[in-house]
Amino acid sequence: MVGPTTASDQLAPPVVRTGWLKLTPLNKRRLANFKANKRGYWSFWIFMTLFVMSMLSNILANDRPIIAYYKGEILFPVFITYPEEKFGGFLARTDYRDPTIENEIKAQGWMIWPPVRYSYDTHNLDLPTPAPSPPTWMLSDRQCEAAAAKLNKSDHPNHGCADIEWNWLGTDDQGRDVVARLLYGFRLSVLFGLILATVSSIIGVAAGAVQGYFGGAVDLIFQRFIEIWSSLPQLYLLIIISSFLTPGFFVLLGILLLFSWVSLVHVVRAEFFRARNFEYVNAARALGLSNYRIIMQHLLPNATVATLTFLPFILNSSITTLTSLDFLGFGLPPGSPSLGELLLQGKSNLQAPWLALTGFCIIALMLALLIFIGESVRDAFDPRKSFE
Amino acid sequence: MTESLTNPLLDVRDLSVSFSQNGRETVAVNRISFSIEAGKTLALVGESGSGKSISALSLVRLLPPGAKYSGEAYFSQEDLLKLDDESLRKIRGARITMVFQEPMTSLNPLHTIERQISEILELHGLNQESVRRARVIELLTEVGIPNPSARLGAYPHQLSGGQRQRVMIAMALANKPDLLIADEPTTALDVTVQAQILALLERLQKNYHMAILFITHDLGLVRRFASHVCVMKKGEIVEKGDVISVFSKPTHPYTKALLSAEPKGLPLKENENAPIVISADNLRVWFPIKRGFMRRTVDHIKAVDGVTLKVHAGSTVGVVGESGSGKTTLALALLRLIRSEGPIVFLGNNIDGASVADMRPIRRDMQIVFQDPYGSLSPRMSVAEIVAEGLTVQRPELSLHERREIVGKALKETGLDPSTMDRYPHEFSGGQRQRIAIARAIVLEPKFIVLDEPTSALDMSVQAQIIDLLRDLQNRMSLAYLFISHDLRVVKALAAHLIVMRHGKVVESGSAEEIFANPKQEYTRALFAAAFHNKVEPLD
Numbered sequence: 001m002v003g004p005t006t007a008s009d010q011l012a013p014p015v016v017r018t019g020w021l022k023l024t025p026l027n028k029r030r031l032a033n034f035k036a037n038k039r040g041y042w043s044f045w046i047f048m049t050l051f052v053m054s055m056l057s058n059i060l061a062n063d064r065p066i067i068a069y070y071k072g073e074i075l076f077p078v079f080i081t082y083p084e085e086k087f088g089g090f091l092a093r094t095d096y097r098d099p100t101i102e103n104e105i106k107a108q109g110w111m112i113w114p115p116v117r118y119s120y121d122t123h124n125l126d127l128p129t130p131a132p133s134p135p136t137w138m139l140s141d142r143q144c145e146a147a148a149a150k151l152n153k154s155d156h157p158n159h160g161c162a163d164i165e166w167n168w169l170g171t172d173d174q175g176r177d178v179v180a181r182l183l184y185g186f187r188l189s190v191l192f193g194l195i196l197a198t199v200s201s202i203i204g205v206a207a208g209a210v211q212g213y214f215g216g217a218v219d220l221i222f223q224r225f226i227e228i229w230s231s232l233p234q235l236y237l238l239i240i241i242s243s244f245l246t247p248g249f250f251v252l253l254g255i256l257l258l259f260s261w262v263s264l265v266h267v268v269r270a271e272f273f274r275a276r277n278f279e280y281v282n283a284a285r286a287l288g289l290s291n292y293r294i295i296m297q298h299l300l301p302n303a304t305v306a307t308l309t310f311l312p313f314i315l316n317s318s319i320t321t322l323t324s325l326d327f328l329g330f331g332l333p334p335g336s337p338s339l340g341e342l343l344l345q346g347k348s349n350l351q352a353p354w355l356a357l358t359g360f361c362i363i364a365l366m367l368a369l370l371i372f373i374g375e376s377v378r379d380a381f382d383p384r385k386s387f388e
Numbered sequence: 389m390t391e392s393l394t395n396p397l398l399d400v401r402d403l404s405v406s407f408s409q410n411g412r413e414t415v416a417v418n419r420i421s422f423s424i425e426a427g428k429t430l431a432l433v434g435e436s437g438s439g440k441s442i443s444a445l446s447l448v449r450l451l452p453p454g455a456k457y458s459g460e461a462y463f464s465q466e467d468l469l470k471l472d473d474e475s476l477r478k479i480r481g482a483r484i485t486m487v488f489q490e491p492m493t494s495l496n497p498l499h500t501i502e503r504q505i506s507e508i509l510e511l512h513g514l515n516q517e518s519v520r521r522a523r524v525i526e527l528l529t530e531v532g533i534p535n536p537s538a539r540l541g542a543y544p545h546q547l548s549g550g551q552r553q554r555v556m557i558a559m560a561l562a563n564k565p566d567l568l569i570a571d572e573p574t575t576a577l578d579v580t581v582q583a584q585i586l587a588l589l590e591r592l593q594k595n596y597h598m599a600i601l602f603i604t605h606d607l608g609l610v611r612r613f614a615s616h617v618c619v620m621k622k623g624e625i626v627e628k629g630d631v632i633s634v635f636s637k638p639t640h641p642y643t644k645a646l647l648s649a650e651p652k653g654l655p656l657k658e659n660e661n662a663p664i665v666i667s668a669d670n671l672r673v674w675f676p677i678k679r680g681f682m683r684r685t686v687d688h689i690k691a692v693d694g695v696t697l698k699v700h701a702g703s704t705v706g707v708v709g710e711s712g713s714g715k716t717t718l719a720l721a722l723l724r725l726i727r728s729e730g731p732i733v734f735l736g737n738n739i740d741g742a743s744v745a746d747m748r749p750i751r752r753d754m755q756i757v758f759q760d761p762y763g764s765l766s767p768r769m770s771v772a773e774i775v776a777e778g779l780t781v782q783r784p785e786l787s788l789h790e791r792r793e794i795v796g797k798a799l800k801e802t803g804l805d806p807s808t809m810d811r812y813p814h815e816f817s818g819g820q821r822q823r824i825a826i827a828r829a830i831v832l833e834p835k836f837i838v839l840d841e842p843t844s845a846l847d848m849s850v851q852a853q854i855i856d857l858l859r860d861l862q863n864r865m866s867l868a869y870l871f872i873s874h875d876l877r878v879v880k881a882l883a884a885h886l887i888v889m890r891h892g893k894v895v896e897s898g899s900a901e902e903i904f905a906n907p908k909q910e911y912t913r914a915l916f917a918a919a920f921h922n923k924v925e926p927l928d
Contacts, residue, residue, distance in 0.1 A: 011793055011796030011797055011800060011806045012772075012789070012792035012793050012795065012796040012806060012809065013796075013806070013807045013809065013810065015788065015789075015792070024768055024769075024770075024812060025812050025814070025815075026767060026768060026812070026814075278763055279758040279759075279760055279763040279764035280763065280764050280765055280766045282720075282725065282756070282758070282764075283756065283758065283764055283825070283828065284777065285725055286723055286725060286751060286754070286755060286756045287751060287755075287777055287778035287781060287782070287828075287832075288747070288748040288749070288751035288752065288778065288781050288782060289777070289781055290748075290781075293781070297766075297769075297777075298766055301766075301768050
């Protein structure tokens with residue numbers, strides 16, 4: 001309007017292209033706050049390491065070799081199921097632990113095994129003691145002698161525990177390796193928790209947003225419904241439902257989802273109630289923004305803080321619920337690698353304390369790490385710290 | 389200058405306060421010295437963030453842990469900064485007491501006023517309940533609460549803001565203090581109430597012969613109320629002395645700037661021939677009061693009750709009135725952000741029945757600027773995003789580059805550097821934020837802008853700049869303003885036409901010049917007396 005028009009070309013600074021992650025200064029400060037909290041930051045990395053390890057459990061603990069070279073052909077037994085015919089057997093699935101197959105492959109080529117040669121459902125048939133067998137390092141050579149004798153032919157005169165395949169944390173009462181079951185169980189628990197927490201957050205945030213933004217009759221009806229819904233006896237319903245639906249991963253997820261979405265509604269609703277009268281929301285209304293845009297642009301970011309604060313705790317409670325259902329025997333189908341089932345075995349095999357202790361330690365570690373991370377996320381988002 | 393031969397009641401020497409956070413040390417108060425004699429009033433003035441309140445709070449060591457003090461503060465021969473906690477507690481609430489700014493939050497909402505006052509009496513040794521009650525009644529009478537014995541059981545929410553502040557003062561007086569620290573005691577109150585509270589403090593000061601440390605940003609109050617003044621800037625006292633000499637012969641440039649910062653200039657003349665931008669006839673906003681099981685409507689709160697107004701292009705209608713008089717509700721109703729009754733004509737079209745979707749294109753021509761420059765900008769968006777938000781809705785055909793050009797232009801119009809548009813609101817000062825909010829309003833080139841107390845949250849010197857900016861924009865873009873304020877000095881500098889509101893009704897309206905010169909209604913006169921002279925006029 002004023003000044004020469006040629007100057008208008010230089011009015012706006014060029015758009016700065018930032019990396020894939022565009023952080024507002026506020027979020028940068030939050031990230032710095034999070035990093036400053038040593039306990040939370042370390043917990044995060046320990047947890048991430050464990051999580052990545054468990055995601056790789058197929059190649060860390062498996063009863064099939066990762067790569068095998070047999071008769072001039074490179075095979076990937078972990079990913080591809082080869083019939084035993086290929087190696088001169090007759091079964092539909094190759095049992096690579098079978099000494100006959102092992103020797104056959106070794107004679108015609110080579111194979112690389114995962115660090116732990118058991119999968120979660122591999123039964124160790126050559127246990128030194130009756131199942132549940134204690135961790136191998138707790139056994140004396142005398143106890144191992146019988147099992148070692150079976151394995152080694154004659155080239156080794158002294159049979160001892162060093163010669164047999166180790167179960168680092170022992171086996172459960174069906175002779176399955178506890179380390180392998182832990183890895184797979186950790187993955188299952190965390191994935192289950194993550195999916196459940198994410199989906200129930202999405203539903204909860206959406207429901208809370210609608211109630212908080214529109215208020216009035218919508219809010220009134222929804223709130224009464226939630227009150228009734230959340231006062232249903234969850235556990236009994238779960239038990240009843242799981243008695244006529246075969247409980248699998250997704251069935252359990254669905255059943256738990258029915259109830260867990262409620263937990264975030266109140267927080268988000270309150271946040272929306274507060275924020276919908278903020279002046280910048282009113283300003284947005286005066287600019288003519290639609291309800292959808294106001295919710296997405298201005299109100300949801302406010303609710304994100306509350307949601308993120310709650311998320312680790314929801315994640316934790318999801319994992320705990322799954323574990324307790326498994327412990328009670330209403331959870332995942334028999335044979336699934338589950339931490340709850342490990343605890344149950346520990347309870348029924350008191351003579352094998354490594355079962356209960358391992359289960360307890362790993363669950364406590366996982367929950368504590370998540371809580372530490374959650375705490376520091378909450379602190380990082382604390383407005384008193386992020387706004388100066 | 390303030391030092392005298394007699395021993396002062398409070399003698400502060402080289403007081404410094406610093407906070408350390410994340411290893412960084414911030415000095416909030418830097419080596420200040422002042423003294424107060426018994427029965428006198430010392431005012432600490434300065435803009436927000438100048439360290440006034442922190443200096444006062446540090447005297448009774450009420451700052452959050454982490455604050456570091458140095459220097460000396462002698463209060464009748466004892467150094468307050470070195471006393472142990474136990475002896476300090478005996479002084480706090482008994483010999484030094486405080487009145488805070490916000491009467492809403494400084495009283496506990498769950499306790500009756502009797503309990504709150506007698507708690508202090510009990511803490512400082514008045515054990516017999518009947519004696520305590522008599523003393524509470526005496527105190528309430530003294531601070532001018534009508535019918536005090538009946539009000540003993542009242543809860544804070546049952547009292548008005550002014551009455552709450554009176555209760556706070558009664559609590560402060562309970563133990564006959566030697567020094568009263570009044571931290572902006574009238575800032576949150578309406579002008580008429582403000583004048584009453586000041587008169588009360590003055591009377592009590594005489595009766596009790598107490599010294600008052602009066603903290604304020606309002607120079608008008610200082611002139612009327614204090615005997616000595618310390619002007620603070622960025623934690624330092626830049627000038628001190630008795631009020632008359634400081635005000636008549638300020639030596640420090642900052643004091644001079646403060647004194648000349650009052651909004652000046654005359655409003656643009658109202659042009660009767662200019663097209664009418666918006667007009668409303670007998671506008672009503674009634675909120676129903678619902679009772680009982682069936683939620684029957686038994687009565688209405690008449691927030692706006694029959695307001696008629698029209699705004700011409702290029703001129704300003706000022707709306708004044710105390711809080712709760714319906715000023716903001718009127719503005720929201722005119723913008724159709726809340727439901728109202730009565731015709732509203734905007735640019736020749738009737739908009740009172742328009743649906744939300746119909747309103748959307750119209751919104752381009754009507755904008756609003758809010759009071760709080762901190763709350764009205766989303767902290768998560770950059771300035772460019774904030775200003776461009778309206779453009780994305782109203783002119784979606786623009787490319788990103790074109791949008792940024794327009795944003796840059798609007799920022800330049802409001803006196804901001806366009807190259808800062810990718811920064812975030814927290815990097816700007818209050819005045820700059822308000823400029824951003826104005827840029828957001830003018831970027832759509834509207835015809836009509838509602839200014840809802842746009843200067844109330846700003847420091848005095850910034851207020852004047854914003855008023856100048858608004859007048860300049862109005863002149864260039866021929867904007868119509870509806871200017872809402874409780875601050876009559878600001879209104880006087882901007883509004884050509886004036887509407888005085890009380891309880892949702894128009895008390896008086898007409899040309900601003902005429903009303904300021906010759907108010908017809910008693911209420912208007914009382915309002916002006918309080919605002920311009922801090923005087924109490926009798927009011928029903």
